[in-house]
Amino acid sequence: MSRKLLPLSIAAAIMSGTAMADAPKVAVDIAPVHSLVTRVMEGVGIPDLIISPGASPHEYNLRPSEASALQEANLVFWIGGDLTPWLEGAVETLSGGATVTALLESDGTVLLDIRENALFEAHYHGDHDDHGHVDHNHSEGDGHDHDDHGHEDHAKDNNHDDHAEHDEHGHDDDEHAHGERDPHAWLSPANAEVWLNSIAAQLSAADPENAGTYFANAAAAREEMATLSAEVTETLKPVRGRSFIVFHDAYQYFEDAFDFPASGAVSLSDASDPSPARIAEIQARIREEGIDCVMSEPQFNPGIIATVLDGTDANTGVIDPLGSDLEPGAALYPQIIRNMANTLAKCL
Incomplete structure (x- = not known):
């Protein structure tokens, strides 16, 4: 049997x-x-x-x-x-x-301070090395040469008194105090x-x-x-040097990793909608500096981006740091990074 x-x-x-x-x-x-x-x-x-x-x-x-x-x-x-x-x-x-x-x-985690000026002035003036490495906290021995960027004085050099635009644009001081860490480190x-x-x-x-x-x-x-x-670096190579604006300032770790800086953010944070004054300022930047692309996010009101784009020649695309439309699982993380690069390359 x-x-x-x-x-x-x-x-x-x-x-x-x-x-x-x-x-x-x-x-x-x-x-x-x-x-x-x-x-x-x-x-x-x-x-x-x-x-x-x-x-x-x-x-x-x-x-x-x-x-x-x-x-x-x-x-x-x-x-x-x-x-x-x-x-x-x-x-x-x-x-x-x-x-x-x-x-x-x-x-070993590389940490960046939250940027306070939503126009990213350091990027605007082409001085990429001033933008973000503030306190790497655990950077010793991590194999990354971040300390030679000279960013340690960023938080000290930017006094709240120097940024009157926060009150002028309807923001309560700033949602993010000096020295606070940008949490979008993934x-x-x-x-x-x-x-x-x-x-x-x-x-x-x-x-x-x-x-x-x-x-x-x-x-x-x-x-x-x-x-x-390596794949993302190749994807971004043809559009390197072109300029883009994001909806809220969540992407500087990606910018830093691939030396691909944004020119600014429509909103200082995702806690509240940008004020009319902030939108007008971003619109002026887009027109005056020929910004190529303004990125929206699936979690936020697309009407705000439509308002920002009104009267400009900039393109738009949807960038998603959380993988909202992806199936949770092992493949999600690399797909998020890959999708961000592909979206940027198409928009720019």
Whole structure:
């Protein structure tokens, strides 16, 4: 009597289920970070995504299922309170027994200060080296030659008294005080490489049995990041030197990584719509300096960009730092970076 064999698909599902049952429960804040964690956990488990794709991470109401994921998590990975201050209390309350990793605090992360002037004057005058490296915090030994840019005095040199346009344009002083960190650090593939190691280390500490898989996945993903960066550099090469404006100032890590500076932002932050005076100022910049492209974002009112473009010859495109229309998973992060480069190249 011959023995019946299970179909391969069923056998694989059973084996996969066993691996998933043994995997630590992991919760992650935003889709780009979820993508990195998913890549490191491939073959072992799948992390839970807390903030729905397409939602703004700056303000969000947790669903019951997302609160449960935080409560059940053994590990939590998030950018940190700089991006999602509202999540800090939820993490402390719901994930008290979990190992929590704020990726902005990871050794080797390159950090940039939030820019206060939405017209990015340093870029406008062609002095790219003045724009952003303020406090790399953990830059020693990270292999990046950022210290020779001479950016350490940026926060000191820009006094609030010198920026009267904030009050004049209807902004309450500035939503971002001097010295605060720009939290959009995932848009630097170099930071993503650093975080892959941090993620693998924390997962391995919680789950030593699968440490080899975590570190092997992280190593492979770092090689993929290097390939991605080379690809993006090639994509941007034909339009290098052309000028663009973004909706809100969220992209300087991408700009810095690929030496591709924006000329300004329509809004100082995504906390409120730009004032009429700010829109008029941006329109003047577009006309006077021949700005090639103004980028919108899927999370924000497209009517504002239409108003900005009125009476100008600039093109427009949609750029998305969160991958709102992409399927969450390991492929999402590189696709975000690739899509940003492709959109810019087409628009410029």
